[in-house]
Amino acid sequence: MKANRGVLVVAVFGLFCLTVPVIAHHGFDTEYDQSKKISMTGVVTKVSWLNPHMRIFIDVTNKDGSVANWNLELTSPNNVRRQGWGKNDLLPGDKVNFEANPGKLVESRGALRLITKVGENKPLFVRGGPEAAQEGYKEDTTK
Secondary structure, three states: OHHHHHHHHHHHHHHHHHHHHHHHOOOHHHHEOOOOOEEEEEEEEEEEOOOOOOEEEEEEEOOOOOEEEEEEEOOOHHHHHHOOOOOOOOOOOOEEEEEEEEEOOOOOEEEEEEEEEOOOOOOOEEOOOOOOHHHOOOOOOOO
């Protein structure tokens, strides 16, 4: 009887260890509204190059004059670097245009789709990379 109980405890513990990583990772549709796309202009306050997802924080002035700090999630820092973006390419104080899918629960949290410095044509980041024509991005070939 004790042997069966020990096997059961080990089996339950093993099953628990296998399911925790699955539960820990979230799905896009859980946090963000893919049916909505917002476009805004703001000033970068922070760029966080941490795994598993980079984040950019941007102050956006609302129509009523209040300021909302948007928390925008990107892919991993390695994927962003593969798009040619370095740590000094976007800094606090830079004015940017961005597109994002807003959060479902916290609207000022979003999944970044595209970000461009004001006055520049080529985006620093495009979700899906340069081959993301399906996202509505066409690379500027005039340069």
